[in-house]
Amino acid sequence: MRVPFSRSLPLIATALILSACVSTKDVPVNKHISQSGQLKVHPGLLGMPVPAELADTMPGATVAEAPIKMDEVGLRTQRSVYFDLDATAIRAEFNPMLQAHARYLQANPKARVRIEGNADERGSAEYNQRLGMRRAESVRQAIIGHGASDKQVVLKSLGESRPKLKGHDEESWTENRRADVVYEKEN
Incomplete structure (x- = not known):
């Protein structure tokens, strides 16, 4: 299920703001920040299909058919x-x-x-x-x-x-x- 653009617009804006605030000298390079200093955004947060290898890697990311967590x-x-x-x-x-x-x-x-x-x-x-x-x-x-x-x-x-x-x-x-x-x- 794809999220309409109007629903994902606030997430995109937030991602852009966060990526503009990131500086490579202030933040150590790790698995969440690319070598260019840009913040990586999970595709599920942008309303895009989530590849199987990323489906369980980000807490709070939703996949259309994800069952309710029991914890x-x-x-x-x-x-x-x-x-x-x-x-x-x-x-x-x-x-x-x-x-x-x-x-x-x-x-x-x-x-x-x-x-x-x-x-x-x-x-x-x-x-x-x-x-x-x-x-x-x-x-x-x-x-x-x-x-x-x-x-x-x-x-x-x-x-x-x-x-x-x-x-x-x-x-x-x-x-x-x-x-x-x-x-x-x-x-």
């Missing part, structure tokens, strides 16, 4: 639960992620999360606000059902006010129908 830290970086149109039911693919968040919260009683429910731009602002809250509540119930304390999980609905993608197409709407797990306090 606690890796799963805690996966914090969005996506929903079908006008739905609040959590799809089975997100259960391992929610179980990992619950295990972390259970093991760290001082940790707190805020579940932020979101909706796409379709529908009235009031409806999207309510839908965002229902989505956040679904995620909250799942995390609590997996063992987290109800005092560790608070809700917030953002409705359509904070889209991940600002387009007016199915790709954008799919990305914006979500609930995000935001850690407010850890340990």
Whole structure:
């Protein structure tokens, strides 16, 4: 799956800025910086196909069919639960992620999360606000059902006010129908 140019533009800009800041006299030459002093960028970060030899070499690089990592830290970086149109039911693919968040919260009683429910731009602002809250509540119930304390999980609905993608197409709407797990306090 290729990432549209508009989604990869911030990554490209960041890579260009970082490469402009690199100086060969300040940074030792190693496997991440070429002999010319230019920063190497993983193709997956630019929305390009990732060759097999690079698929597992960069933490955080995503490959379209990569399974969810089961380690606690890796799963805690996966914090969005996506929903079908006008739905609040959590799809089975997100259960391992929610179980990992619950295990972390259970093991760290001082940790707190805020579940932020979101909706796409379709529908009235009031409806999207309510839908965002229902989505956040679904995620909250799942995390609590997996063992987290109800005092560790608070809700917030953002409705359509904070889209991940600002387009007016199915790709954008799919990305914006979500609930995000935001850690407010850890340990």
